[in-house]
Amino acid sequence: MPRLRLPVFALLLTATACGGPAGQRKDTTPVVVSAIGSDALLVDPGTTALDTAQAVALAATAQGLVRFDRTGQIEPALAERWAVFDDARSYIFRLGEATWPDGQPVTAGEIVRVLRRAVAANTKSRLAPYLAVIDEIVEMTPQVIEVRLKSPRPDLLNLFAQPEMAVFRGRNFAGSGPFRIVAGKRDGLLLRPAEEPGEGPRAAPTPQEYVRLRGERAAAAIARFRAGASDLVLGGSLADWPIIEAAGIAPENVRLDSALGLFGLAMLHREGFLSTPQNRAAIAMAFDRSAITKAIAPDWSAAETILPAQMDSAAPPAPGSWMTVAPDQRRALARQRVREWQAVHPGPVEITLALPSGAGATLLWGHLASALIAVGLTPHRVGLGDPRADLALVDDVAPYDSGRWYLANACRACSEDTATLIAAARDAPDLYNRTHRIAEADAMLASDVAFIPLAQPLRWSIVALRLSNWQGNARAWHPLNHLRKQ
Known part of the structure; x- marks a missing residue:
């Protein structure tokens, strides 16, 4: 099948017209996988920040x-x-x-x-x-x-x-498996299982043991699946979530991961309205997290603390200072704090949020902006990296199970004392000191309201019924050698 390069709207129309029942591809054919990201799959991780497609390709071959x-x-x-x-x-x-x-x-x-x-x-x-x-x-x-x-x-x-x-070694960055590259580059990578050392001669792989891996945009990947030309879409995030419904993907094919990580708003400076913890808490209190997540994806988990669990901290996740206020009173208190600020600083209180592009981010923006307007703030949206931003969306799955990763990534404009504690946890001479520095930094960051948790990262896949071994997990990671039962 030629690479899809149509506009998103045309892709979705094509997908809706050509789609068939879920899991319609025969189980005697190679597994076809679309990973969201670049079509340049083979890159050096020493010089390139890997996207999902590149990470899947590297892990499959090395x-x-x-x-x-x-x-x-x-x-x-x-x-x-x-x-x-x-x-x-x-x-x-x-x-x-x-x-x-x-x-x-x-x-x-x-x-x-x-x-x-x-x-x-x-x-x-x-x-x-x-x-x-x-x-x-x-x-x-x-x-x-x-x-x-x-x-x-x-x-x-x-x-x-x-x-x-x-x-890995060589220009193709190939390693010891679990797959070997049979052909590649023009239409993704065709992969076959690597031989197990010392196992002796084995029968040639069956067609269904091969994998065809492509890197492509989410809209193209979803359209390909809807047209019955692939078995799996990997690497979905909030940004492209609404395309699934627009394309008419069957619900039994849509799978969410119980991903753990950070999804929330990081303070980028401590000036103006954001100069006090009370005002930063007013922004945190403006959002009804459960209402927002359920409106976007009913099974999406909301979050109020930076750490999802105690992990390697000496204490349970620290509650934000605003969490002591009853949920039904939070917006009223937030409005009061905005009015108190305006009494001293007349005029609109403008808050600029940096969000990624994509239909899902726009959907999130609608909910966030509505909540901020309801408490008297004037929201604006810019792209990630825009110097005008006051807060930026952080949307990352945790690569490992340490509270220090959460704190280090949440601390964009946190206090100097908090940053010192996070560094002390990194350099702690023993596990006792490390766990206690993490707990102290968590409590200080939560009290300072330098990061506003909203949810756990939204990560999704679209899975054909033939891939019965696919399983959601906290890392949102799905190795190509574990898609089918051996």
Whole structure:
């Protein structure tokens, strides 16, 4: 099928006209996957910030020491087992057998070189700030690698399972699997399962074991699925959520992940109306989170705290100062604080929100703007990165299970004391100090109202019924080798 390049409206009309019943593709054909993102799938993660399509492609052809399974849990990859020592400052990995696409064995020395490069040079990666804890990666024996850390990190395996930490070589950035590239570039990548080292001759893969992976815009991906030309759309977010209904995708094909991360408004400065915690709390109180999420997607989870759970904090998630006010009284108090500000600073109180593009972001904007107008504020919308913005939407799935990731990403214009605590958690000499610094920073950030939580990230896939092994998870990550039952 030729690559779709029609305008969104035409794509949706085509999809609606050509669509058929859910799961109509035969189970004797290759699995066709559309991942939302660039059609340039093969890129160097050391120089490029990966989008969803590029991350899926890299993880399919090159694995790291460990990887995620279909539930978002750690499973062996290049390392067949591992152990943690010295209060989570030392990780010892014992390697299994693996081969490059040319059949040559993957060696410990090659793995060490690639991982050192990832840690040292991956400045554009979302992981860069969290990889700085790695002090040294050492080849201890031809089968054993040690990763030594400057500070304890019990959650390090989740970082090493990310696609940015894949081990690859060559211009195609191909690694040891779980898939090999058969053909690519003109119409995505055609992938076949990699041979298992030491298993001896095996029968040729059946057609349904192959995967055709494309990177494309959400509208094109949805239209392709609706037309019965693909089995799976990966990487959906709020931005493109309304297109699903417009395209008439059957509800049984639409799946939401129970994704954990940050979805809310970060303060970008502390001036004018945003100069006091009370005024920042007024903005937080303006929003009825459950009403907003249910109006957009009934199964979308609202959030009021920065941390979704206690995680590695010494205390439960800290409530914002505004959460002590009863929900039915919050907007009245917010209106009162706006009037008090206007009594001293006459004129409209303008608040500028930076949001991404897309129909879903526009839908969210309607709800946020209506709520701000209801408490007496005058909202404006700009794009992400616009210097005029007062607040910006943060919409990220957490790459690993640490409260420090949430706090560091929520702290855009937080107080100097809060930033100091977050840094102290990063550099804590032991787990006791780390957990207590995280708890203190969480409480301070919540009290200061420098970030306004709204929900958990909205992440969706469109899944054909033949892919019965697909499972939603907290990482919103779906490896191509776990889509079908083995």
